[in-house]
Amino acid sequence: MREVLYGGRHPCARDSCRLYDTxxxxxxxxxxxxxxxxxxxxxxLLAYHFAWPGIGHAAKQGDGFRYYPEEMTLIPLSPT
Incomplete structure (x- = not known):
């Protein structure tokens, strides 16, 4: 997915990922x-190998897609 979202600029782009595809x-x-x-x-979507937070959504952009990370709000833990 990452190579599709980033238009082939990811290290696992195009030819290298084909090694794993049948x-x-x-x-x-x-x-x-x-x-x-x-x-x-x-x-x-949750993408484990994306930068923090790794949760976001994809949107069409031109002839490809763009990943929009979700804004994260850290909630402090209350003492028990």
Missing amino acids: DAKQSAKSRVRVLNILAEGRTR
Whole structure:
């Protein structure tokens, strides 16, 4: 997903990620299909390998997608 959201500027972009895909063309189509679904519904997504907070949503931008991290509010723990 990250290489789709960042337009191939991620270290795992294009050719290197294909090493892990059985069918690179189908894998790319699947990622775009899932991102379209997430973007259309503005569905929150959790991306473990994204920078903090790793929670946000994807949106269409041009012919690709953009990731918008969610603003995080830290809540202090009350003493027990």
